[in-house]
Amino acid sequence: MDAFFEVENVVREFRPPVTLGDKIAARLGAKVEMRSVKAVNDVSLTLEKGKTLGLVGESGCGKSTLGKVAAGILAPTAGTVLLDGKPVMTDGRKQTTRVQTVFQDPFASLDPRMKVGDAVAEGPIEHGLVTRADARAYVLDWFARVGLDPSYANRYPHQFSGGQRQRIAIARALAMQPDLLICDEPVASLDVSIQAQVINLFLDLRRDLDLTCLFISHDLSVVRHVSDRVAVMYLGRIVEEAPTEALFEAPAHPYTRALIASIPKLVLNRETLVEFDPIAGEIPSPLSPPPGCYFAPRCPLAADRCRETAPDLRTTENGRRVACYFPVSTRGAD
């Protein structure tokens, strides 16, 4: 199948604002170092229609920034994002309403002074998907589809629990009839029992609406549950991307392997104590990343060449991509 959604060599850089001190120093002739953070560093991804790509990584790895670039909220510094062959953004303006986002915190993403029904209706009316006269029925239909009582449409966000708010946020995104839904940690702020309800809702809607999804989360077990493919990010770069089961069963990149080993598992048999094998050290500062492979300082397999030049993301067998000079052999496991 052809790629429906493509992220091509996207870079997103952030620069701290130039301070007065910098200006004075520059005026006096001092060399001012321009610091910048490449939150997303040359990332390419493709996604087929109707599939879900999970994007995992630890905080600061750039997964949310990539999500915002993919959604057309942030313009990429370089590279393009294409939906169905057409750019999502040109000249810093979003070109399509076919990409919508569900954010992590439903307490922050809903306007506290706007009735939730109006919040859901606003976008579709503005973009002519529904007339003002029909908006009411349209909204109530969406409320029913996300499992909310339609009579709640006249309430304000503070009258809802976290799980209900996330349902409203999902309704608001889907009311725009997107082809691509970007979910940025949609269940991270919810309790376990509520999290299961929202994941189930997501699975149902995805099937019914044939949605293509980019599912961003730090929770590997949630990503494993909902994704067809999974990409792992580390310090702005994709280090590995593979079909979900292949990635979890036989991770090729040492970072993926360590990350999976770090997930606390439900310990059902306590004959022996669980062995933790934590990754040593911490994520390096993105302001001054190490030369070569960014994971090299923490990697048990790192050799000299890893510290000198960064490995490319190469395609190995069965559609797996991995950026490592010494990938763990996955042959026979895929």
Added chain:
Amino acid sequence: MTLVLDVQDLCTSFHTRAGVVKAVNGVSFTLRKGEVLGLVGESGSGKTVTGFSLLGLVDAPGRIDRGRIVLNGQDLVGLPERELRKRRGRDIAMIFQDPIATLNPLLSIRTQMTMALDAHASMGRAAAEKRCVEVLEKVGIPDPRSRLDNYPHEFSGGMRQRVAIAIALLHNPSVIVADEPTTALDVSIQAQILHEMRSLAQETGTALIWISHDLATVSSLATRLLVMYAGRVVEEGPTAEVLNNPRHPYTRGLIDSLPATAEPGKPLSQIPGTTPSLLSLGQGCPFKPRCTYATDICDTAPALSAVTKRAWRCHHPLAMEGAA
């Protein structure tokens, strides 16, 4: 092993304008030297308020209505603030969820640790520094002597939480209450901290109460598990037994709703409904509206039933597999 903490029928409530919120409603448990007790529950289940009650940190309009908290043979409930202060940090310490909020941003780590030391012991500067370096080393902070003069913003999240743990360890307390200490951290850092905490509990003999919403982290650490729901302990027992063979439908529901226990892509089994408001709890079992086993008898609150090491609060407990 010796009993260090004995909590009996603890009731903590908040007297608000809207009514009395019974955040902790008759919680009892015991803790032995070096034991790790996991306290799990969703938000609003009363797990954090239980932790705060143990240290006497519940502020108005909240108060401990009833119950006993016997720490090393002495009941803490009703003790004047002056007496509580003597024990906080020395006999019982707490680690909070957010290490950014726990540490004072204006003071160096050395100053903060020395203040904590001085609160209960008088020692010279050299001895104080030695003790600080010792505990920082114990929690895995590299090069602790030079890090002492750093300020909190110079540490990463994981390192800050280690400093908070080090401060809790300063006086070798009998009990440390850890309230979601790894929730704000990344998984790789969380694994490091869990690893450190377990060896610390084994080495120092400090008993640990690990409060968390995450069954998986708790199960990798705690030897015994308390499951809380709406201010009550609904199930208690050795961790592996409770997880393998839960007797309360709520515990079963919690385990089943984890994505890790389900087949990928298939719907997760879910607990219907939401957690009840603590303001309007009726007489019956608080889980009744969400429970698939509920019958009329559930309109009266179930008493705690107990068999050997297990206990549960349910009229329709799930079958015990194998011999009880």
